[in-house]
Amino acid sequence: MSQDLNITVAVRCRGRNKREIQQKSNIVVKVPDISGSNEVIINTTGDTGITAQLNSKKYLVDKVFGPSASQPLLFDEVAQPLFNDFIQGYNCTMLVYGMTSTGKTYTMTGDEILNRNNNDSLSDKAGIIPRIMFKLFDTLHTQNLDYIVKCSFIELYNEELKDLLNDGPDTYKKLRIFDSKPDSKNNSPKLSQRSAIAKKYNYKLRRTSLQPGVSPPHAAQVSQPSEQQQSQQQTSGTNSIYIQNLEEFHITSANDGLTLLQRGLDHRQVATTKMNDFSSRSHTIFTITLYRQHENELFRLSKMNLVDLAGSENINKSGALNQRAKEAGSINQSLLTLGRVINSLADKNSHVPFRESKLTRLLQDSLGGNTKTALIATISPAKMNSDETCSTLEYASKAKNIRNKPQLGSFLMKDILLKNVTTELAKLKNDLLSTKSKDGVFMSQENYKELNHDMENSKTELDEAKRLIKSLNSKVDDLSNDKQKLLKSLDLQTIKTETLNESIKNLQSKITASTESENKLNSQILKLNEKTSTLNEEIKIFKKKEVAIDSKFKLILNDQLLLLKDKLLIQLDKFQTQDDDMFELQPNIDILQKDIEIAVNEIESNIKESYRSCIREFLSETPTLFKEIESNVVTINTISKNFYKQISENLSDISEEYNNLRQYLNDRLFQNNHEERLSNYISKTTQLMEQSSTDLITTINEMIESYVVSNKQLLVDSMQRSTTDIIDQEMKLLKPKQEKWESSIELINRCDSLSNAYFNNMKKSITTTKSNMSSSSDKIQQAVTKINSRFNEHKQKELRNKIFENESIQENIEKILTKSDVLKSHFNETHKLTKHSINEINGLDQSIRTILQDVELSKMAEPSKPNIFLNNNSPTESEKSKSRSPLKLSSNNLNFDDVEVKENGTKKRRLSRDETDDFTTKLWN
Ligand SMILES: Nc1ncnc2c1ncn2[C@@H]1O[C@H](COP(=O)(O)OP(=O)(O)OP(=O)(O)O)[C@@H](O)[C@H]1O
Structure with missing residues (x-):
């Protein structure tokens, strides 16, 4: 039963190299000297003390190895667990990722030359591939089981695949990736044949996920009779990748394997000397295919892919021009797509862009698929590389979140396996015979x-x-x-x-x-x-x-x-x-x-x-x-x-x-x-x-x-x-x-x-x-x-005249005037009469006086009495006029300029000032 498993991520930090020491580039990466921690701290600012701590970045991974970590330690800690799974029948992939000169090749291959002086033993600097080779044959020998081991070695440069173990001309047979094995009479096992095998062993048939660098076995492959696996196969949608024309070589010892490795590396070396930075721009995949006897006639197939990726710094070189740019661009395509694939898988996106580069197509099953995978990120401790180191660590910590569903490999029948081997052998013999019998170009x-x-x-x-x-x-x-x-x-x-x-x-x-x-x-x-x-x-x-x-x-x-x-x-x-x-x-x-x-x-x-x-x-x-x-x-x-x-x-x-x-x-x-x-x-x-x-x-x-x-x-x-x-x-x-x-x-x-x-x-x-x-x-x-x-x-209109337009007022004034005239005449008459009366009275008085005087005279010595008619309080004429004068109204006060009056009650006429005055005087007098 398969279980979800995260990719194992390790970081290996080497010591400062000569160039970094010459340039006095400080150490800014904090890792244990050998191992024992799972965090990497990097101070990107170059500060010291508390500021350094505050400005530092921390990355968590599964294992961290420092400059003193040896090659055997790396193998034991990272490669050995994967190797055990590989022997058990799991497909495994190990990748090294990092900028150039950080030790990717050192970690993956190291010193592959055997120590002739010491019984052909491994060098201390031998990397993971040589150590796996030795470990594999040691294990197989001790188990006393039948096995077949094959190796292939490919290189991906500028989006072109190359078989590093093919000695023929480069274009002798071009490597091509197919999603599934093309139907050919040579390569495809007949369905009836496969069904028969399945029937015989009561197993169900299933398509196998083919790993990069490996040709499909010329035989039927059957899976374990597990319903769970069958359903996973259906739902995981694993792609079968097949590389057409890829040569696989049988090896029977670790030495054979190392010879093949050296041959491939030699081919690479030729390219490296021809082209600057070639090695840091190409990816290599060394694949070990193991057919290990499971029981009786049944062999289990498992593969170990050992991938040395191009320098991660090439991602940033897309701005360059000419041939280098082309190469950088192509490498970018693979590395960039790898980055995107890692991100998509870590973020659990529905679409993962595996198909956008050859590298990701080849690694499809190793990332989020049915393979057990480990990634070793190699870094430099120097400040001058801190940006690249950070980016590598970002990738590494992202990749840690990818979950795979490891599954045991398929089974193969021994007789079919043998038949395949025999066919291959016969083919080779034919080639050999042709070579021996003819001049010029020799081939079957x-x-x-x-x-x-x-x-x-x-x-x-x-x-x-x-x-x-x-x-x-x-x-x-x-x-x-x-x-x-x-x-x-x-x-x-x-x-x-x-x-x-x-x-x-x-x-x-x-x-x-x-x-x-x-x-x-x-x-x-x-x-x-x-x-x-x-x-x-x-x-x-x-x-x-x-x-x-x-x-x-x-x-x-x-x-x-x-x-x-x-x-x-x-x-x-x-x-x-x-x-x-x-x-x-x-x-x-x-x-x-x-x-x-x-x-x-x-x-x-x-x-x-x-x-x-x-x-x-x-x-x-x-x-x-x-x-x-x-x-x-x-x-x-x-x-x-x-x-x-x-x-x-x-x-x-x-x-x-x-x-x-x-x-x-x-x-x-x-x-x-x-x-x-x-x-x-x-x-x-x-x-x-x-x-x-x-x-x-x-x-x-x-x-x-x-x-x-x-x-x-x-x-x-x-x-x-x-x-x-x-x-x-x-x-x-x-x-x-x-x-x-x-x-x-x-x-x-x-x-x-x-x-x-x-x-x-x-x-x-x-x-x-x-x-x-x-x-x-x-x-x-x-x-x-x-x-x-x-x-x-x-x-x-002369407002004031309006008053005198009034007939009633005119009438009244006339009436008053008439009345006053009448009154005056009456008054004068009365006055005259009064005067006359007074005179008469005076006369009477005088006559009375005279009478009295006469009486007195007659009586002699009688006192005189006051005359009531000669009263001192009675006003004189002047006093009368005086007493009237305050009542006199000044015509100025009235200010009746141009007063209009009606003559004969009909005709209008303006009164002159004199007439007005006269009118007022009349009024008062
Ligand atoms: N951990 C280490 N201990 C000792 N030497 C190391 C270590 N890592 C790297 N080196 C040395 O540093 C040099 C560069 O390493 P290597 O060629 O492996 O780098 P690389 O990452 O593969 O570079 P490129 O991407 O250019 O191929 C080599 O000489 C190697 O021996």
Whole structure:
């Protein structure tokens, strides 16, 4: 039963190397000297003390090894547990990851040369692979079980797989990865055969997950009869990876294995000396395949993959150029994809991008699959590498979260295994015989047939490719024409855009002009407001004047006339005291007073009413007008704001789009970095050419020339294909830009229509405002004229005359005058009579006196009595006039200028001042 198991992650930190010591790069990584901890602390800032602690980064893994950790310790702690599983029948993978020169190869391979002086024993510096080899054969020998051990060694460089154990020409047989073993009469076991085996052993058939570097066994594979496993197989979706043409070698001892390892390393060495940094840029996978006897005829298959990855620093070198860049780029692809795969698995994403690089395709089962996996991250302790160290540790700690479901390997039947071995042996013997019997190129008939078949295939492919190139070429022509057309239309559009920009500018200047006129309008409104307030002030002054006139009227009409009335009353009283039978003036005076009061009130109310109505009209008109104006101004403002907003939004959109387009046209169009693509094409074509050429040279000498010519054509065709590809890509990139650009033209059109709408609105609003303003000014003018005319009317009427227009008052005055005349005549008469009476009395008195004197004289000595008629208190004529004088009313006080009277009760005439005075004198006298 399989169990989820996390990947084992170990970190190995070496001591400082010569370069780091020379550059005095401090140690910033804190690890135990040998082992015993599971954390790595790195101080990235170079601080010391507490700051160093605070700024340090801590990474947790399963095991940490320091500079003094030996190769055997590494093997015992990390490789041994995995090796035990491998022997048990599990597929296992061990990876070393880290920047260049941190000890990946040292850890994985180390010193593979055996110590000849010490009984062919392992060197102290021997790495994991040599130690596993020794451990494997030691274990197998002690177990006394049958086994078959095979080895393969591949290299992945620049996304190309290479068999490091193949001594033949490089392109003798190209390695290809397949998701599952291709059906071939040689490779695929017949289903019926497999079913028979399954039936015999009561096991269920299942497809095996094939590990990188291993050809499928030429035999049926059956699984254990476990339902659990069967379901896991179905649900885990494990991919079967098959590497076509990969050579596997039987080994029977550790020495055999190490010889193969050395052979592979020698091949690598050739490449390393040819190419700088080759080793740090390529990945290697050394695979040990073990068929170990399980019981009787049944053998279990398990594989151990030992992977030395390229330097992790190559991930960051994608910016470099030329061949190195190409290589760096390709390595990046594998390492970057590995990083993404690790991240996706650690984050438990549904999609894991295994298929995006060959490395991850090969390692698919080792990461999140049915394999037991261990990762050793190698790091440098020096400060100069701290960035890379951090990135390695990030990877390592991420990888720690990946969970695998290890499963025991498949079973194989012994006879099938033997049959496979025998077939292989026979094939080799054939090759050997051919080699011995012929000169020149030696190979078995079967191999020759296979080669011919491959060549035929290549020819067909070549023909197909040629046809494809032809059609692509015509497409390129079409596209170039299209491009020319597009460029022309682009020019046209640019001109149009410029015109549009020009019109937008014009529109903007118009908007500025309209804003100015709007401002002028506003200032005029302000002036109007000022004038209105001045008018209000004048109205107030006018009111004050009115009140003053009113009070004067009251003074004149009330106080002075009342005084006059009082005086008249006093006079009347006096008159009454003097003569009880005098004519009754009081009713006339009362009527006069009432009439005057009524007339005054009428005048007052008329004036008030007319003022009120004027003011009311004025006040009722004004706010409506101002409200209208205000609402118009607000409308204009809102329209303007909206317009500005929309225009500015649209303009910013347009300018952004134009900038993008310009940027794109300037920076991107046909300036994308296609070097890599081209280089890839050229490199692939070169390789294809080399391959074809080599094949042709070795197999058919006479065809060499024609093939070279055709290969040249191939190069040209490939160039064309790449050009097409580039143009395709450019067109693809251009398309969204073009769409955006077209949408920006729509925006411009919208902008234009918006501007038109705005200007129409503005025009309307301004016209309305203008008409409102003119109507309001007309109305104000009318109101002012009305007020003026009313005031003038009142002025002209001579308010005071109104009193004397009153017929009743005239009548009364005439009546009073008549009465006073009559009274006067009566008074004079009375006066005369009185005088006469007094005289008579005096005469009587005198006569009495005389009589009395006569009596006295007659009586002689009688005292005289007081004369009652010669009273000292009785007033003299002058005193009389004096006592009357205070009652005399000054005509000035009355101030009746130009008083109007009615003659004969009909005709109106103005009284002169003299007549007025005369009238008053008459009144008092
Ligand atoms: N732990 C170690 N102890 C002693 N020497 C070491 C250790 N690690 C590395 N070295 C030495 O450092 C040098 C570089 O190591 P190595 O070639 O293994 O690095 P690498 O990571 O494989 O580099 P590249 O990615 O370039 O292949 C070698 O000479 C190796 O012997």
